[in-house]
Amino acid sequence: MTRKVRTRFAPSPTGQPHLGNARTAILNWLYARNQGGAFVLRFEDTDTARNVEGGEQAILDALDWLGLDRDEGPDVGGDHGPYRQSERGELYLARARGLVADGHAFRCFCTPEEMEADRVAAIAAGEPPGRDRRCRDLDPIVSAGREAEAPSAGEEVTLRLRVDSGPVAFEDRLKGALSIDGDDLGDMVLVRPDGRPTYNFAVAVDDFEMQISHVIRGIGHLSNTPKQVLLYRAFGAPPPEFIHIPSVLAEGGGKLAKRAGAPGVLDYRDEGFTPDAILNYLSLLAWSSATGEEVLTRRELIEQIDLDRLGATDAEVDPEKLRWLSGQHLRRQSAVSIAAAWAGVSGVAELGLSDEDLVRAAEVFVQRTSVLTDAPEELAAVFADPDLRTEAAREVLASPDASLALETLAGAWEETDWDVGTLKASMRNAMQASGVTGKSFFQPTRMSLMGATHGPDLTDVAYALGEARTRRRLARALELAHDHRRETE
RNA sequence: GCCCCCAUGGUGCAACGGCUAGCACAUCACUCUUUCAAGGUGGAGAUAGGGGUUCGAUUCCCCUUGGGGGCACCA
Numbered sequence: 001m002t003r004k005v006r007t008r009f010a011p012s013p014t015g016q017p018h019l020g021n022a023r024t025a026i027l028n029w030l031y032a033r034n035q036g037g038a039f040v041l042r043f044e045d046t047d048t049a050r051n052v053e054g055g056e057q058a059i060l061d062a063l064d065w066l067g068l069d070r071d072e073g074p075d076v077g078g079d080h081g082p083y084r085q086s087e088r089g090e091l092y093l094a095r096a097r098g099l100v101a102d103g104h105a106f107r108c109f110c111t112p113e114e115m116e117a118d119r120v121a122a123i124a125a126g127e128p129p130g131r132d133r134r135c136r137d138l139d140p141i142v143s144a145g146r147e148a149e150a151p152s153a154g155e156e157v158t159l160r161l162r163v164d165s166g167p168v169a170f171e172d173r174l175k176g177a178l179s180i181d182g183d184d185l186g187d188m189v190l191v192r193p194d195g196r197p198t199y200n201f202a203v204a205v206d207d208f209e210m211q212i213s214h215v216i217r218g219i220g221h222l223s224n225t226p227k228q229v230l231l232y233r234a235f236g237a238p239p240p241e242f243i244h245i246p247s248v249l250a251e252g253g254g255k256l257a258k259r260a261g262a263p264g265v266l267d268y269r270d271e272g273f274t275p276d277a278i279l280n281y282l283s284l285l286a287w288s289s290a291t292g293e294e295v296l297t298r299r300e301l302i303e304q305i306d307l308d309r310l311g312a313t314d315a316e317v318d319p320e321k322l323r324w325l326s327g328q329h330l331r332r333q334s335a336v337s338i339a340a341a342w343a344g345v346s347g348v349a350e351l352g353l354s355d356e357d358l359v360r361a362a363e364v365f366v367q368r369t370s371v372l373t374d375a376p377e378e379l380a381a382v383f384a385d386p387d388l389r390t391e392a393a394r395e396v397l398a399s400p401d402a403s404l405a406l407e408t409l410a411g412a413w414e415e416t417d418w419d420v421g422t423l424k425a426s427m428r429n430a431m432q433a434s435g436v437t438g439k440s441f442f443q444p445t446r447m448s449l450m451g452a453t454h455g456p457d458l459t460d461v462a463y464a465l466g467e468a469r470t471r472r473r474l475a476r477a478l479e480l481a482h483d484h485r486r487e488t489e
Numbered sequence: 490g491c492c493c494c495c496a497u498g499g500u501g502c503a504a505c506g507g508c509u510a511g512c513a514c515a516u517c518a519c520u521c522u523u524u525c526a527a528g529g530u531g532g533a534g535a536u537a538g539g540g541g542u543u544c545g546a547u548u549c550c551c552c553u554u555g556g557g558g559g560c561a562c563c564a
Contacts (some may be wrong), residue, residue: 045564046563046564047564050564112562148528175494175495178494180492181492184491185560186560196562198562198563199561207550219494220557220558222493222494222558223492223493223559224559224564225559227517244494249557252526255557258524281501284502284503284513287502288501288502288503288512292512292513294501294512294514295513298521311502311516313496314556314557315501316500317500318499319499320515320516324514324515331527361533365526366557367526368525378526399524416531440523442524446523446524454524455524455526456524457526480511483518
């Protein structure tokens, strides 16, 4: 039996996903793309109290930023909608009534108080709680009549699934064969008196009707699975394949919770990470490529994702490795695209650089950055007008050989091609010609070009600055160097 | 209390029941370099503990310990 692969990401609209939720979405998306299947987004918003203003949009923004495009969902539509549980009330009701009609479910007239009393009594008696004692065996004709009169009789009716004793077996791709006894489940509530479906019922109905083939979700849902399997059984359909993935833990091993200050995906964007780096990093949590390769592009991830290579242990987030991976991704990009990304980083525009400046700088300075937001500082260090009136500058420029070094270098760079290789060669020539070497040559040069005593390779700096700026800076420093010499003599 | 899951260096992963337990991040040293990065080379560092099964166990089984999850008319 080969059915089309359809995966889904089904968050509650409580705001931007944290890293753990993002990884769930990523795995679903990667697998769908790998299989040429469909990736479905569904909002589980039946608990209105939990919904957050703007929560849906934050999730969409996060998915968009990560590049996880949907084939179906609340924003793009599709043949299996609506894609918000809050808009699917009728479907749940119809499905529940169907289950009552064919005997899989029954009407329960017990009050919450009665149920609670039963629960306590069952536990006290050492029996599993959750089994209805009064209503499950009511005659259908009788219970239908009682439902009709419920409003006037002041009764409320709950729809519950008839769960028999005996094993409920199911398969998890990672955990293998699992089984739990129906007695431990109880007669689960499907629809509350007010008509709202319970979570597990809604999920099963949705996954069933949306023809989801693979449910890839957090391990926390493992215990919900038998209930959903039971529902599929009642629907007379085979359940989807379940893949329960281990948790992503916060640094230090704690839970990744928003209330504990866990950053959202969009926060990483704001910190200058690229979506590909996040995608790569998160996919490496509990998964590894067959080749052992760790720096993987989006395309490579799609090609190589393999559910059978998923691990079963919880994984801690490691910010250091994330940064490293981010740097690796940056370094693999073209200078043009890095320059474009830098242009959008706050603090870069203020430097007043041209597109060419940015591209040249990207060529030689990416290796100094891990995230996009590292750029402003690196660029400012080179492009900002050097302040040569500092004590440090004065000291360096007043050194005996400063003038000679600067003069010779300015001459050497007069008639050269402006590329790093040539600049480096002619700088060496200048050193030889002047007889000034090592520190006494480099210090004055670095001071004139960037007003500092340390920084990137000097030829990289000159290359990034461009010919005109470089010449101007050398000339100005040379002037000062002459002045200083005169003063000291 | 009951049920379920997990367990390889600090962190993330790898190892048909079979080479000296491998890779990456971090760390330390060296190297390249005027400097700071990036890069290169090398080092230290792990199978949670105890029992089995087996010629042989990181791998299979049991117990202990530790961690996580669940036991809802929450999602």
